[in-house]
Amino acid sequence: MRRGIIQRGERTVATTAQTVRRKRRYTEEDLKRLPRDGYKYELVNGRIRQVPTGGRHGELGAGLTARLWNHVRRWAKVYDSSTGFRMNSGNIRSPDVSVLRKERLEGGKSPEDFIDGAPDLAVEIVSPSERPAEIYAKLGEYFESGAQEVWLIFPERKQVHRYTPSLQVQVLNENEVLTTPLLPDFELPLRELFEGV
Structure with missing residues (x-):
């Protein structure tokens, strides 16, 4: 018998005799009702x-979150992958790490609900199981919903791809330093980001 797992647009309903699957369109309310079980859902x-994540994924995300928080905490908020952003399409996306200027939030405070629009900076840590079409669909949605930059981190290659809304990309390798006009004076030697992972 399986417990109410929701996956790929099907709802699994447990009964004593059998497991029944039914297709339906899910809503924000369905997403909010999911248990806080340590998994990332969109x-x-x-x-x-x-969305599958593992130890290395979490370590990279935590390290980057700390670096960004130390740099922007006076004028922006930094969120982890448990924060949902409501895209213009109605989709709810949860970047692995995100930065949002406080001026975009009512009273400079984070809402209890999902945040409208994309963060100013969305960071996705790309796992080997993710398909390129899925990755680039997210990228497009972030920009259509107001993102100023998207960073794709490829742990296997030890690379960061820094995208702008015009879809120009800067590919940075492990021996380079990540900087961006979006975050004045921010410098991240990628060797430090990938160290030990």
Whole structure:
């Protein structure tokens, strides 16, 4: 018998005799009702998707979150992957790390609910199991919803791809330093980011 797991637009309903699957479009309310079980979920085109993450993924995200928070905390908020952003399409995306200027938040405070629009900076740590089409769909949605930059981190290659809204990309390798006009004076030697992972 399986417990109410939601995956790929199907709802699994446990009964004593059998497991029944039914297709339906899920909503923000369905996403909010999911248990806080340590998994990352997104609402994409009416389907709730569990996004796989692992230890290395979490370590990279935590390290980058700390570096960004130390740099921007006076004028921006930094969020981890448990924060949902409501895209213009209605999808709810949860970047692995995100930065949002406080001036975009009512009273400079984070809402209890999902945040409208994309963060100013969205960071996705790309796992080997993610398909390129999925990655670039997220990239497009972030920019369509107001992102100023998107960073794709490829741990396997030890690279960061820094995208701007015009879809220009800067590819940075492990021996380079990540800087951006979006975050004045921010410098991240990528060797430090990838150290030990």
